[in-house]
Amino acid sequence: MLDLSVRLRDYQQQDPMRASDELRNAISRSLSLLQHSQVKSQALGLGDSAPEAQLVELDGAPVSLSSLYSRGPLILSFYRGGWCPYCVLELKAWQETLARQPGKVNFVALSPETPAFAQQTRDEHQLGFRILVDSKGQAAEGFGLIWQIDDEMRALMEKWHIDLTQRNCSAEFSLPLPAVYVLDKTGRIQYAFIEEDYTQRAEPAEVLSAYYHFVEPE
Numbered sequence: 001m002l003d004l005s006v007r008l009r010d011y012q013q014q015d016p017m018r019a020s021d022e023l024r025n026a027i028s029r030s031l032s033l034l035q036h037s038q039v040k041s042q043a044l045g046l047g048d049s050a051p052e053a054q055l056v057e058l059d060g061a062p063v064s065l066s067s068l069y070s071r072g073p074l075i076l077s078f079y080r081g082g083w084c085p086y087c088v089l090e091l092k093a094w095q096e097t098l099a100r101q102p103g104k105v106n107f108v109a110l111s112p113e114t115p116a117f118a119q120q121t122r123d124e125h126q127l128g129f130r131i132l133v134d135s136k137g138q139a140a141e142g143f144g145l146i147w148q149i150d151d152e153m154r155a156l157m158e159k160w161h162i163d164l165t166q167r168n169c170s171a172e173f174s175l176p177l178p179a180v181y182v183l184d185k186t187g188r189i190q191y192a193f194i195e196e197d198y199t200q201r202a203e204p205a206e207v208l209s210a211y212y213h214f215v216e217p218e
Helices: 005-014 020-037 065-071 084-097 115-124 138-143 151-159 204-212
Strands: 055-056 062-064 076-080 105-109 130-133 144-148 172-178 179-183 189-194
Touching: 005 084, 005 172, 065 076, 076 138, 076 204, 084 189, 084 204, 105 115, 115 130, 151 179, 179 204, 189 204
Parallel strands: 076 105, 105 130
Antiparallel strands: 055 062, 055 130, 076 179, 144 172, 179 189
């Protein structure tokens, strides 16, 4: 199976939207603004404790973040939404990787989108793992991952009919940075991948290596 980084690079080379000068300029400016805002440097990282957050199952049932890792380590993956092809590639890579594991992996993908849109992503791509909704933005805010999209990028996204105020639970035109964390059963962060460039994602094999280090033998 191809590494996720190879799949992402291959897609980026043929991504029709990135062929647009208008888009390339907007991405460059948006990334520059994001780096200047230092969101990544202020996000929670290795050794920090995860914040408590109230999440929502796709059927609307509430679930606390702490309940997800209280019995063992957790892989928590923040993705931007089902509209993002790079997120979809990442989610599909996790689906394939998790299917090959000898036992159940405690993996949760966290979506800023409404339960309906998150369910649509799950169904369309036949994802068998758990997707939870960060309906109040508590998790993304608590981990320090939220950034407000600049006006130029917002205008382009709306031009492509990507209206985050309609797709996401929040009325803000904002997104979490793509990030993957491994939390031990106390909620301490034992692995962190946080990336401003949305075309770059954590390799599932690398994340699993950190995760299995904290799985207690049965």
